[in-house]
Amino acid sequence: MHTDFTIKEKNGKKYFYRFSLNQRFQHIILFSAVITLVLTGMPLKFYDASWAKPIYALFGGIEATPVVHKSAGVILLLLFAYHLSYLIYTFCADQLAPLIADKKFSLRALAMLIAAQPMMPRVKDLRDIIQLLKYLCFLTGERPRGDRFTWKEKFDYWAPFWGIVIIGSSGLIRWHKELISRYLSGEIINYAVIAHGDEALLAALFLFIWHFYNVHYSTSVFPMGTVFLTGYLSEELMIHEHYAHYVAIMKEEGRESEIRPLPGARETDKTILDNTISPKDLPQV
Amino acid sequence: MQTQWKFSIVFSCLAITILAVLLVPGRSQGADAGNCLLCHKYTGLSRIDEDGRFRLLYVNEEIFNRSIHAKVTCEGCHTDIKKIPHDPPKKVDCLSQCHIVEPTSEQKFSHKSVADFLAGSVHGRYDKEGQPKKYPEDLPSCKECHDNPMYRPLSFFKRVRPGISDAALGRCRVCHKKDEFIFRFYNHVTTRLHTTRNPKNIAEVCARCHDNPELIARHGLSFKAVATYRETFHGKSAEYLSERVPDCLNCHVNKGQSVHQMHSSKDPDAATYKQNKIKACTTEECHPGAGPKLADYNPHPVFNQAKKPRQYYFTALFILLTGGTLLPLMFIMFMDLIRSLFPHASLRRKK
Numbered sequence: 182m183h184t185d186f187t188i189k190e191k192n193g194k195k196y197f198y199r200f201s202l203n204q205r206f207q208h209i210i211l212f213s214a215v216i217t218l219v220l221t222g223m224p225l226k227f228y229d230a231s232w233a234k235p236i237y238a239l240f241g242g243i244e245a246t247p248v249v250h251k252s253a254g255v256i257l258l259l260l261f262a263y264h265l266s267y268l269i270y271t272f273c274a275d276q277l278a279p280l281i282a283d284k285k286f287s288l289r290a291l292a293m294l295i296a297a298q299p300m301m302p303r304v305k306d307l308r309d310i311i312q313l314l315k316y317l318c319f320l321t322g323e324r325p326r327g328d329r330f331t332w333k334e335k336f337d338y339w340a341p342f343w344g345i346v347i348i349g350s351s352g353l354i355r356w357h358k359e360l361i362s363r364y365l366s367g368e369i370i371n372y373a374v375i376a377h378g379d380e381a382l383l384a385a386l387f388l389f390i391w392h393f394y395n396v397h398y399s400t401s402v403f404p405m406g407t408v409f410l411t412g413y414l415s416e417e418l419m420i421h422e423h424y425a426h427y428v429a430i431m432k433e434e435g436r437e438s439e440i441r442p443l444p445g446a447r448e449t450d451k452t453i454l455d456n457t458i459s460p461k462d463l464p465q466v
Numbered sequence: 467m468q469t470q471w472k473f474s475i476v477f478s479c480l481a482i483t484i485l486a487v488l489l490v491p492g493r494s495q496g497a498d499a500g501n502c503l504l505c506h507k508y509t510g511l512s513r514i515d516e517d518g519r520f521r522l523l524y525v526n527e528e529i530f531n532r533s534i535h536a537k538v539t540c541e542g543c544h545t546d547i548k549k550i551p552h553d554p555p556k557k558v559d560c561l562s563q564c565h566i567v568e569p570t571s572e573q574k575f576s577h578k579s580v581a582d583f584l585a586g587s588v589h590g591r592y593d594k595e596g597q598p599k600k601y602p603e604d605l606p607s608c609k610e611c612h613d614n615p616m617y618r619p620l621s622f623f624k625r626v627r628p629g630i631s632d633a634a635l636g637r638c639r640v641c642h643k644k645d646e647f648i649f650r651f652y653n654h655v656t657t658r659l660h661t662t663r664n665p666k667n668i669a670e671v672c673a674r675c676h677d678n679p680e681l682i683a684r685h686g687l688s689f690k691a692v693a694t695y696r697e698t699f700h701g702k703s704a705e706y707l708s709e710r711v712p713d714c715l716n717c718h719v720n721k722g723q724s725v726h727q728m729h730s731s732k733d734p735d736a737a738t739y740k741q742n743k744i745k746a747c748t749t750e751e752c753h754p755g756a757g758p759k760l761a762d763y764n765p766h767p768v769f770n771q772a773k774k775p776r777q778y779y780f781t782a783l784f785i786l787l788t789g790g791t792l793l794p795l796m797f798i799m800f801m802d803l804i805r806s807l808f809p810h811a812s813l814r815r816k817k
Contacts, residue, residue, distance in 0.1 A: 225699075225702050225703075225706075226702075228696070228702045228705045228706065229705070234706070237706060242706060242707075243703050243706035243707065243708040244708070313798070314798075316805065317798065317801035317802060317804075317805050318801065319805070319808075319811055319812055319813045320812070320813055320814060321812055321814055322810060322811070322812035322814070340791075355699070358753065358756065358760065358763075359753050359754075359755045359756040359757070359760070362753075362756045362757040362758075362759045362760035362763075363756070363757030363759070364757070364759075365759065366759050366762040367759050367760040367761060367762035367763030367764075368762045368763065368764065370760075370763045371763060371764050371767055371777060372777070372780055374697075374698065374699070374767070375767075375777065375780055375781050375784065376780075376784070379781065379784035379785070379788065380784060382788065383784065383787060383788040383791060383792070386788070386792055387791060387792065387795075390792065390795070390796070390799070391792070391795045391796075391799070394799050394802075399799075399802060399806075400802075400803070400806040401806075444809065444810075445809070445810060445812070
């Protein structure tokens with residue numbers, strides 16, 4: 182993960198660095214595999230729906246589609262294994278090793294370090310949700326001042342994370358039922374069928390409704406968000422979604438004078454601005 | 467003069483014979499020796515029967531000739547029809563001896579042995595003590611499950627595919643001279659080497675009774691057999707016309723026995739008896755190498771609190787999780803759209 186947040190200017194507009202090439206590639210493999218899995222899995226779950234049979238035929242019918250489904254599943258699980266090792270490696274090399282080198286290592290320090298990871302949920306996320314609900318219900322004119330990763334992004338990260346664990350393990354049980362049945366009751370396959378299909382439905386609805394709304398369909402990004410391709414987010418969206426982080430970056434980059442106000446914010450309300458956490462205050466990732 | 471008369475008689479007989487041959491429909495040497503197609507070839511031939519049901523009486527000769535009963539004459543099954551036009555015929559009795567001669571015994575053929583199997587099975591109308599079962603009229607006879615099926619020939623040359631192999635027919639012709647015999651024999655043997663119906667068809671046949679709520683209640687059955695089958699990969703694949711997944715018969719009939727010898731799962735002879743189940747699962751075609759615990763898998767999963775509480779609550783958990791996650795998020799999206807129409811509005815007064 183990168184700490185060197187930079188601002189790119191193009192045609193007089195500022196763009197903020199968000200995702201590395203490695204992360205963007207992971208995301209592309211992730212969504213390609215997930216879309217393939219949904220297209221090859223849902224027609225089987227909803228076999229009697231009118232759209233099911235044409236989609237299944239597109240992938241080669243009952244003989245070929247399960248092979249496509251399993252192949253995409255293997256790709257997703259390999260990606261998950263890579264992502265876990267990527268997380269653990271960067272965590273150990275960039276954060277844990279310096280801690281050990283400084284002889285500051287303790288279980289408490291490790292727990293603190295894990296809790297301070299940018300994707301870990303915080304109390305601020307809860308406050309942001311409450312602020313958002315107030316804003317949406319017209320109780321305030323001010324959107325929540327999102328940090329580097331907002332609660333939505335954390336939700337979007339942990340939901341597939343949990344989903345891959347559940348769907349992946351239940352998929353492997355269904356695939357290798359002969360092996361499983363040597364050690365565990367065959368009833369576990371019944372549970373695996375329920376978990377695989379139902380969790381997949383939740384994941385698909387979550388991604389194609391909630392995630393797509395936030396990154397493509399919402400009025401602030403419509404018709405398509407481009408950060409997943411370019412890695413950079415426009416200033417407008419930074420202000421809209423990540424205002425606290427935006428202010429911190431601008432300060433860090435020495436461009437405090439160029440900071441634009443948060444729409445709807447009361448001018449007298451300086452406290453939130455001043456209390457904004459700077460990336461320097463966070464443990465370096 | 468006498469010679470002239472003789473010549474006239476011979477000529478007339480010859481003319482009548484030629485005319486008769488020309489007038490009789492071309493394929494009459496097959497099943498239609500009684501010339502039933504004289505009327506039944508008309509596509510619109512139909513009537514409303516005594517029960518008010520529409521009956522189509524049209525017989526497509528081409529399709530019939532590709533069916534398993536193609537060699538049986540109409541009178542072979544419709545034994546009470548002796549004249550044309552005929553009275554409303556009796557229902558066909560599949561146990562009657564037909565005009566086909568079974569080649570190994572050289573006896574007239576009958577489905578009588580099937581009836582004996584059926585009588586001793588779970589579908590028989592009498593129990594083991596010879597007492598009539600409850601509601602015997604609900605129990606199936608031949609025609610509840612069978613119609614006149616088409617041949618499903620297979621070709622095994624180079625690769626297995628549906629259809630007839632000309633290469634194989636070429637081999638037959640070396641010894642057998644009658645093409646019609648070769649055609650029938652090939653069709654009969656290769657059709658019999660696999661199932662006459664695909665799993666979807668079989669499930670549909672069983673569903674007529676086993677998914678009928680009235681019959682299920684009357685006979686104390688536990689669940690809809692086919693609806694629950696369709697909740698599994700087996701049933702869903704069958705819906706996609708897979709022939710590799712098990713149908714009802716693959717699990718409910720002991721290997722090597724006739725499908726008519728099906729028993730209740732409480733009967734120790736049944737393929738579905740608790741201790742026998744695993745044999746059906748671990749055959750070479752299905753899950754070879756599986757452990758004995760595979761038999762604990764429930765191939766008819768029900769969503770029922772009383773019967774399967776653990777699976778019920780497990781499913782309910784996912785339903786709650788889905789609703790609990792998506793509904794609040796959908797509320798946020800909906801409000802976000804509304805809010806974007808009035809970005810600067812606020813109920814709180816500005817200071």
